[in-house]
Amino acid sequence: MLNSPKVSALRESLVRALAVSNEKPDDRTLRDEVCAVVDEMKAAGWPPERAIIATKQIATEAGLRESRAVLALSNKELDARDALMAKVVRWTIECYYDVLQPA
Secondary structure (H helix, E strand, C coil): CCCCHHHHHHHHHHHHHHHCCCCCCCHHHHHHHHHHHHHHHHHCCCCHHHHHHHHHHHHHHCCCCCCHHHHCCCCCCCCHHHHHHHHHHHHHHHHHCCCCCCC
16 A cells, blocks of 8 residues: 555655755645545545554655654744644545645
8 A cells, every 4th residue: 555656656745845945845736645645545444543644654754754843832833844744644634534625
């Protein structure tokens, strides 16, 4: 499952998003790729928590790692990497339950 073409496409898009430091990644494309992967997982009978763990693993393999700051209980804004990981997790949940918010 984690070797499917859709997983590879998502991983490559995340690598590109991390490499382009001055440009904001295309959220719609990334969200669509997350949804494509989640749809495969859901069709295979994966529960939502397993889908979240898998998408976080894909993101980590692409070089996206959360900082410890993401766990802080403050109102500070997340840095770009933490914000992207938060989006990936949010999109995973939204796609799994088919409740997408506008990108």
